[in-house]
Amino acid sequence: MSPTAPQAPTLLDVRDVVVEYPVKGFRAQPFRALKGVSLDVRPGETVGLVGESGSGKTTLGRAVLGLAPVTGGEILYNGADISGYGRRQRRALSSEIQVVFQDPYTSLNPSLTIEQILTEPLVVRKVPAKQAAQRVRELLDQVGLPTNAAARLPRDFSGGQRQRIAIARALALDPRLIVCDEPVSALDLSTQARVLDLFRDIQDRTGVAYLFVSHDLGVVRHLSHRVAVMYHGEIVEWGSGDQVTSRPEHPYTQKLFLAAPIPDPDRQEERREDRRRLAEQLAEAGA
Template structure:
């Protein structure tokens, strides 16, 4: 059996208290997950569940207090800053906000060529790569001469995706990459993620609070609740027939067009929340096959 590209085992992250002498707060309690080569794994949970902290730990932006992060067979949990910079060629990120993640004073061509030049590409080689990237994400070639403010939110996110693809990474951490976009733009950007993965074989750790989004792009799903994995498995079974009450509540939270069904789903979600608050719900379901 082929070893996963990314393997997170027993990951714990603790943040210091916000006020003087406040006790440290552990936000991840031994989380484990894996991402195979060329695979999209969705990480879903509500705000405050710890899903973004996992992505930041994989990127080296948060220091784990326990557990391990192994990338391509190498333990990268506590690598040096120099080694982390070298890893940037293989691990990239697409952030949530397409408006703030791009330098407003640089042209799109400069934004895309900057990481290539840093890694040793020639000027002509970088320009050729930028043209290929713009074509890959469905933007016109003349986009390279324009500033980020001249683009819509969906187009800016396409630029952010192109920037992540520039060094030809093997893994992209996608942190709520479509939550700031309207629904029609979301669908187009999600289709772009799927198409890029099909053509390049890049792997995704796709973080979202929306199970509908996760269902669109993921092969497997990991559900996170209060810093713990409560359910994990293939995308179809987890999103259509979830076993854990928390996952069921996430499914029921998705809006439907029928007002009668929407009211029934809301009532069912409230019942599940009441069951969980009394402690009668199972704490963890582990991994489904």
């Protein structure tokens, strides 16, 4: 069962956001990756953002982080429109909004020790060395890694451990919102479960909010208070985690729901047939 959504004022408010990219060619129309997307995230809440490759989910996460051009609409954080923030303003906002990327193997600098990686955002904020060292110990403890991990390099750790280090780095400045971009998709199933449990435990202890981007409806099922489903740059279903992940209403969400494998081969074959039928229905509707 999905957790109960916190009832609180909005922390992040995405309003009718449009993202377009130029296309080569004389008089070519720009490609519209987001077509007027709206959603909100409350303090201490997890909002799952689900869709297949090309749906626009990662683009929305990048727009929130200032990494994708917002050509229409607003992105409000604590009531302020951050969609037009420049580099200096974004740097100041980094203590409030952080990110955990998909691939733990490439998101960490291989030439730095874990202590250097975790200290880096603290040094930028001019945190004294003694306080920074204490904060590193706290962060390692928070993500379930031993203190002696600080002196080692990323190559000394497994994929799951590296993702824990990436999470610790995101937590270094005590952010209020973390954008999680497919943070468990590169991990095996057992490691995925442990990292998801860690995300939930950290949220319970710190009250941080997550915008959790994933292609897998099952991954967000037990983590998200609310879920938005994206298809072709639009949100086609948006509601409570229980409703969207267990009783989906839109054909595209139903198709995602049926993609999860089950052990019964006969029932699995029926689900494949249902998915094919839904794919044809979506194609005919031109959705």
